[in-house]
Amino acid sequence: MKKLKTALFCLLLAGLQTNAQSMKPIYLDNSQPIERRVEDALSRMTLEEKVALCHAQSKFSSHGVPRLGIPEIWMSDGPHGVREEIQWDSWGNAGFTNDSCTAYPALTCLAATFNPEMSHAYGVAIGEEARYRRKDILLGPGVNIYRTPMNGRNFEYMGEDPYLASVMVVPYIKGVQQNGVAACVKHFALNNQEEWRGHINVNLSDRALYEIYLPAFKAAVEEGKVWSIMGSYNQLRGQHCCHNDLLLNKILKTDWQFDGAVVTDWGGAYDTKQAALNGLDIEMGSYTNGLSSKAKFGYEDYYLAKPFLDLLKKGEVPVSVVDDKARRVLRLIFRTAMTPNRPYGRFVCEDHSATARKVAEEGIVLLKNDKQFFPVPVGKYQRIAVIGENATRSVTEGGGSSTLKVKYEVSPLDGFISKYGKEHVTYSMGYASGPSLYDREEPSKLNADSLIKAAVETAKNADVVYFVGGLNKNHFQDAEGGDRKNYSLPYGQDKLIDAILKVNKNIAIILISGNAVSMPWVKDVPAIVQTWYLGSEGGNAIANVLSGAVNPSGKLPFSFPKKLEDNAAHSFGKIAYPGDSINEYYKEDILVGYRWFDTKKIAPQFAFGYGLSYTTFEYGKITTDKTTYKADETVKVSFTLKNTGKVDGAEAVQVYASQPKASVIRPAKELKAFKKVFLKAGETQTVSVDVKVKDLAFYNEKNMSWTVEPGEFVLRNAASSAEVKSSVAIQVK
Ligand code: GLC
Secondary structure, three states: OHHHHHHHHHHHHHHHHHHHHHHOOHHHOOOOOHHHHHHHHHHHOOHHHHHHOOEEOOOOEEOOEHHHOEOOEEEEOOOOOOOOOEOOOOOOEOOOOOOOEOOOOOHHHHHHOOOHHHHHHHHHHHHHHHHHOOOOEEOOOEOOOOOOOOOOOHHHOOOOOHHHHHHHHHHHHHHHHOOOOEEEEEEEOOOOOOOOOOOOEEEOOHHHHHHHHOHHHHHHHHOOOOOEEEEOOOEEOOEEHHHOHHHHHHHHHHHOOOOOEEEOOOOOOOOHHHHHHOOOOEEOOOOOOOOOOOOOOOHHHOOOOHHHHHHHHOOOOOHHHHHHHHHHHHHHHHHOOOOOOOOOOOOOOHHHHHHHHHHHHHHOEEEEEHHHOOOOOOOOOOOEEEEOHHHOOOOOOOOOOOOOOEOOOOOHHHHHHHHHOHHHEEEEOOOOOOOOOOOOOOOOOOOHHHHHHHHHHHHHOOOEEEEEEEOOOEOOEOEOOEOOOOOOOOOOHHHHHHHHHHHOOOEEEEEEOOOOOOOOOOOOOOEEEEOOOOHHHHHHHHHHHHHOOOOOOOOOOOOEOOOHHHOHHHOOOOOOOOOOOOEEEOOOOOOOOHHHHHHOOOOOOEOOOOOEOOOOEEEOOOEEOOOEEOOOOEEEEEEEEEEOOOOOEEEEEEEEEEOOOOOOOOOOOEEEEEEEEEEOOOOEEEEEEEEEHHHHOEEEOOOOEEEOOOEEEEEEEEEEOOEEEEEEEEEEO
């Protein structure tokens, strides 16, 4: 009897549960597929509630549906760490005391690792911090192509090659999104400069658009499955990118089948009808009345707020338009705030510091190392002079929206002192960038000559000099909102280096920057290291590499031209860069970066893909599994790689492809595969990489599609775009 009662009770309970479950609306039922939840939620919403989903309610949040218990969306910058809390309705910080984050290296450094595993670790770590800070969208990564060394925001992006950026952006996105936080790849598209960024109208060929500037975004969408994308401020062929029919409706949402939400850059919307009809989903940061002035709390005046509701009510825009937007926003919410089993994230922990340090160590690029200047092991020298303001200056703050309030930051000087011992390190500022972070080229309050004099004195009495200079994320010096004014190092650094060389030639130039710079002293110094903006662990990473604790393996994600005029975008007059303030024409077309240097046979100072190691590597002859391929096949490339030195190391091997006899102009060669190979001293490995024949295609402007022409292609293995090791020809049927 007792058993019967128990069985009956269980049946009753199950029934109640099912009933309760069936009572619970589908959109709240975590066991239901997202698309069912989206449709159910949509069916319950009023027109006003749908429109509300399409625009900001505050500086960094957009509406949910309070009546239905659908949460609002909270967004935060940036690509290198989670920005401090910003006030509800201004750019000012909110003064929180729980939001000091881990700063990861800038994305140029991540790209320089040539290691997708680093990219995934980076995404997981920064995604955990965004999740812990209760953000639903992390406003990054940025993948705009490095077209000119003048662009103020190159430090936030992944270099000049679309294939490198395409491979490196995907794991970052997956790492972020596995935390239930949406990545927001930006700035879509052609935001390749800061000069006139709000309106410059970019004109370029379809080939340049599809072959150079879109691939990283395409990979982010098709392979990374990114849940949101940010439109850029500039125009493309006469339409603002935040509501651009070609970019958003045709390419993004039709060709690429993007099912996420398009968010404006802050203030990137300019017109209600275009915003409604040209693919924009969430309007953020607009000046509320659309003019230069800004009403307070005027979020209802946004283009996609009341004006949009009016158009819908008048029937000038069909309800299906707002339904599509609302679906995308709801899908974003169900993937983040309302996703079942959402992880809880973590904030500022040893794992995150370790990841920041590892990316930094793997991204540092050793550019010159005569007579094995480096490594400088502990104890080699008694007196190490560290000279330059960048040895002590914070590089985690400044630069614009990617600025960070950090829990800690190890400066290069801190790193050297903890590595070599305080008694062996003497610091002299040498040059000063001015009193504040945002000085606008004001002359420094400090007297330049006295700084140089003191630095020369320090250098004279030292066994070795570590010059730590570069740019510093001040305005015009690698910062959002302004491009650099010239290609040289600022603040008299070249003059200072010359002065030091007169008293001590045993000097290494350690550059902290997100851009190439001119190097008039390149022949006079024995060692040069490109160390990027490295985040909280920067000083430790630099000290580990320079002391030999870590063997450098970074390679340049963009070329360093000898002089600015050698650069493609600077070879066609002002109309090619920065434009005439209204229009700009990308006259170099597909020949960006090494594509230009190779094809025009101009030797760069340092080449794309270049970087030294403390060991040496020997490449075997490149081979392929067959000699003839059909268009839908994959070429299996292999070659041996031997570590011929005395220390373990890693080498980012590269494979470039070219089509000698094409019916159209094609670059001399293009990166189509790479791999980071870790080898013990003396070890040999057979490296295997795949090159899809379809990736050898060019964008055919005649029939608006990708074409692989039958005929010969040549594949080359290389240590950089300027160090080809061997080649092999294949035939495509
Ligand atoms: C800025 C930047 C963008 C950033 C956004 C929010 O203007 O262009 O990258 O995410 O606005 O700060």
